[in-house]
Amino acid sequence: VFPLRERCPACGGPVGRVLLPRRGTLWTWTTQGFEPRSPPYRPDGEFEPFAVGYVEFEGHLRVEGRLTESDPERLRIGMPMEVVALVRGDRVTYAFAPTGEAE
């Protein structure tokens, strides 16, 4: 389960921490063509459409996040992805980038 919870959502028991691999594959994706309502969204400069998706980490789970690539023509289910840092204002969070694009 992600993000970490105090209890297992399936059985109510204790949870352990597992470090996910950096690399996975794109399980599905979509685009955000309009600026999300704020709050809860924190704008970071002028709005530009972005993409979001779920990346599958083999043997673990699928995690939702923003993608660094927003062009539908360059996104396809099954493509390799990796975790990168996403800086928005004074906050740092994660995003997923097609592998090869990150460096």
Added chain:
Amino acid sequence: VTEIAIVGAGIHPFGRHEGVSGLAMGVHAARAALADARVAWSDVQFAYGGSEDAGNADTMVADLGPTGLPFMNVKNGCATGGSSLVSAVRALESGAYEVGLVVGFDKHPRGAFQNDPADWSLPDWYGEVGLMVTTQFFGAKLQRYMHDHDIPALTLAQVAEKAFRNGSLTPHAWRTKPLSIEEILGAQMLAHPLTQYMLCSPGEGAAALVLSRREYLDRVPEARPIWLRAASLRTRRAGTFEVFSPSLALEIAPSPSVDAAREAFESAGVAPEDVDVAQVQDTESGAELIHLAECGLCEHGEQVALYARGETRIGGRLPVNTDGGCLANGEPVGASGLRQVYEIVSQLRGDAGRRQVPGRPRIGFTHVYGAPGVSACTVLGR
């Protein structure tokens, strides 16, 4: 088996109604349902009702009359109307009452729904970064579904084209202008693969039903009952793919729609193949396709041929969302589930006017699904 009848159905037009409160629309729908049933409000023994954003249903007694009846407020997300209906059915089945009213209404602000992560047990960063948007769930779930079942964007456009065509035949619908496949496909992309016209908008409206046990029909000889053969409500199980999920299991569990539909068909003793007219949740074009299969009304992937051949149109083998559904009526969350039942009652009675399904339909089905992973289904018959 206790038999429950819908003896009255009423609706307030959907859309935008400046200066009319959600509660006032609910009162309008309740009065219309009572008039249709030839039942006086003073004879109604109990009521369930609710909205998501437009107030407490029980305050309607200020307009309808404070008769002292038990009036339960219901707030259960997208299944608010379905929850009221299921609760009323159980109350009648218990034998505690013979006749009751259910009402659903809503009035949402313009634009996309706005949700607070804290209300969903989610961390603040989830909303701040821009993931707290319902349309992302629709787009992402659909993108994968189309990939798995080989469904083209054209089929999505065919769903929307049918919705607006049916809306143009429906007096109480919001969107009444037919749109071409090209207009729908060419509209602004909001959540790939969904364009502007493939997504419904939050809106306003109300619907109400008067329900009774069979014995009560002697008291209302002029009513034209439609039998509520089954009403089921189910919530999600571990591992389903729901809105606002920061992570998903590798194995996706069947949606609560599958459970609710199966239970409704089994309880009614009716097979999905027997359905003559259906209403399924079409929050967006893809939802209609997914829900038809989840409810057992077609196979996964079969939708492409079904829509290409026009089989879900009025006059087709399985007419779906004959009033234009959420796409043409908008989504006032508390009202949509009861609008669906209102539409099936109209169709089974032969009252649906220009949108009437030919061939005197006998069996109807309704399905709602929504946040946070809840579904309600009904089977209705003449």
